[in-house]
């Protein structure tokens with residue numbers, strides 16, 4: 001006899017109203033079209049997706065470097081995050097480099113060309 005490899009399963013309680021809604025939906029052609037056929041299959045996939053989402057590493061910011069050959073003091077070396085910009089030269093969020101990043105016409109063009117969006121200025 002060939003041993004059957006089984007994956008152990010556990011029960012988790014969910015709100016009965018939510019379960020009823022799932023049961024109703026699983027009975028529709030829309031759920032079958034998407035390939036769902038059981039509560040366990042649906043719940044397993046839902047939990048797996050949410051777990052991946054909440055345990056994913058935080059998005060790294062963009063390291064933006066723009067040398068200025070005419071005035072080295074105005075070369076830019078910044079980390080652009082979702083909610084803030086940090087200057088790696090001054091270790092500041094409000095220095096001349098951050099101001100240049102937001103205000104300089106040439107820098108703005110570079111950001112646009114590389115599809116880099118700046119966080120809303122504080």
Ligand SMILES: [Zn+2]
Pocket residue numbers: 087088089090091092095096097098
């Ligand atoms: Zn700076």
